Amino acid sequence: MAHAQDLRDDKSVEEAYFTLRSKHQIPALGLGTWKAEPNVVRDAVYSAIVENGYRHIDCAHVYGNEKEVGAGLKAAFDAGIKRDDIFVTSKLWIKFTSPEKVKDACQQTLKDLGLTYLDLYLIHWPIYLSEDADSPPKKRQVLPFDVKGVWREMEGLVERKLVRDIGISNFSVPKLEKLMSFASIKPAVNQVEMHPSWRNDNVLAYCNKNNIHVTAYSPLGSSSTDLFDTPEVIEAAEKLGKSPGQILIRWLIQRGVSTIPKSSSDKRIKENMEVFDFSIPAEDMDKLSSISSQVRTNAGEELLVSSEDDKDAILNEFWDGEM
Ligand SMILES: NC(=O)C1=CN([C@@H]2O[C@H](COP(=O)(O)OP(=O)(O)OC[C@H]3O[C@@H](n4cnc5c(N)ncnc54)[C@H](OP(=O)(O)O)[C@@H]3O)[C@@H](O)[C@H]2O)C=CC1
Numbered sequence: 001m002a003h004a005q006d007l008r009d010d011k012s013v014e015e016a017y018f019t020l021r022s023k024h025q026i027p028a029l030g031l032g033t034w035k036a037e038p039n040v041v042r043d044a045v046y047s048a049i050v051e052n053g054y055r056h057i058d059c060a061h062v063y064g065n066e067k068e069v070g071a072g073l074k075a076a077f078d079a080g081i082k083r084d085d086i087f088v089t090s091k092l093w094i095k096f097t098s099p100e101k102v103k104d105a106c107q108q109t110l111k112d113l114g115l116t117y118l119d120l121y122l123i124h125w126p127i128y129l130s131e132d133a134d135s136p137p138k139k140r141q142v143l144p145f146d147v148k149g150v151w152r153e154m155e156g157l158v159e160r161k162l163v164r165d166i167g168i169s170n171f172s173v174p175k176l177e178k179l180m181s182f183a184s185i186k187p188a189v190n191q192v193e194m195h196p197s198w199r200n201d202n203v204l205a206y207c208n209k210n211n212i213h214v215t216a217y218s219p220l221g222s223s224s225t226d227l228f229d230t231p232e233v234i235e236a237a238e239k240l241g242k243s244p245g246q247i248l249i250r251w252l253i254q255r256g257v258s259t260i261p262k263s264s265s266d267k268r269i270k271e272n273m274e275v276f277d278f279s280i281p282a283e284d285m286d287k288l289s290s291i292s293s294q295v296r297t298n299a300g301e302e303l304l305v306s307s308e309d310d311k312d313a314i315l316n317e318f319w320d321g322e323m
């Protein structure tokens with residue numbers, strides 16, 4: 001199987017993988033499922049896998065559609081795709097990030113998806129909320145997060161063979177450093193927001209140095225269309241005869257990062273996969289990597305803002321000043 005450094009020469013979607021520290025391989029491109037309506041996500045998953053060569057599906061309990069994603073996976077398996085050829089990621093939601101809740105939460109996700117194991121299970125955010133927390137939560141509903149205890153339970157999931165690899169999502173460098181200091185099984189992946197308008201360079205550098213693979217979420221800027229109008233993106237797209245979306249996806253893969261663009265449209269599911277027959281020249285990579293305005297689309301506000309007064313203090317603590 002080809003590895004990251006071979007991608008430029010790769011013509012085969014199925015061969016485009018990055019190798020994790022466990023030696024398991026994660027596909028460079030997957031399908032995101034956040035905001036994929038339950039009534040359409042089954043068909044999107046089927047179309048992605050069976051008709052367009054996707055081999056990674058990114059899920060989460062909180063997306064409220066894991067049963068329907070599972071129906072799409074089942075349809076793909078019924079069509080002859082092998083379970084072992086598909087990489088499925090899911091995430092432990094923040095109301096279950098307490099040691100005694102981890103195993104049940106994982107088993108619920110497995111049941112909903114109709115699987116006996118996950119390829120990757122991530123702590124969705126480094127935070128623990130009470131199960132009755134409002135959205136956004138009140139300050140008192142943000143409970144002490146026992147990262148050591150939760151991680152030990154995540155390691156237990158690997159030992160029980162419920163998951164092949166474990167990782168985290170939305171972890172800043174200081175939070176990664178803490179986790180690395182006690183983890184017996186080191187995190188395989190950190191899934192974070194990443195695109196040319198939020199490069200996340202510090203997190204990427206730390207992860208590269210510590211053999212933690214990075215998966216980029218919201219590679220197209222999520223629900224905002226601003227990225228598609230960025231001059232550097234338009235210039236590269238026109239030069240290479242590709243769509244802005246293809247440029248954004250390819251930029252990530254050439255950075256050594258896997259990514260999971262979401263689409264429920266057949267046309268865009270196909271378009272987003274057509275990124276393995278070209279490469280972005282170094283000068284355009286540099287321009288795309290030099291956009292001065294850097295803004296997260298997902299700073300966790302919906303999880304954390306209990307009142308306007310608390311907003312800055314809570315977010316700053318959450319991201320350890322890495323805003
Ligand atoms: N770990 C975490 O905390 C998070 C993880 N994620 C994961 O990452 C995935 C991707 O991120 P997400 O925030 O959904 O945003 P994306 O950056 O993937 O953008 C998705 C949006 O772009 C549209 N789109 C898709 N392809 C194209 C294209 N080629 N041209 C134009 N528009 C396009 C989609 O619409 P349409 O469906 O109509 O094509 C949708 O509105 C999520 O679905 C989820 O799985 C996301 C956020 C946080």
Ligand SMILES: O=C1CO[C@H](CO)[C@@H](O)[C@@H]1O
Nearest residue numbers: 034060062298300302303
């Ligand atoms: O993955 C994600 C999408 O949905 C969640 C709930 O709104 C977000 O918090 C999270 O970042």
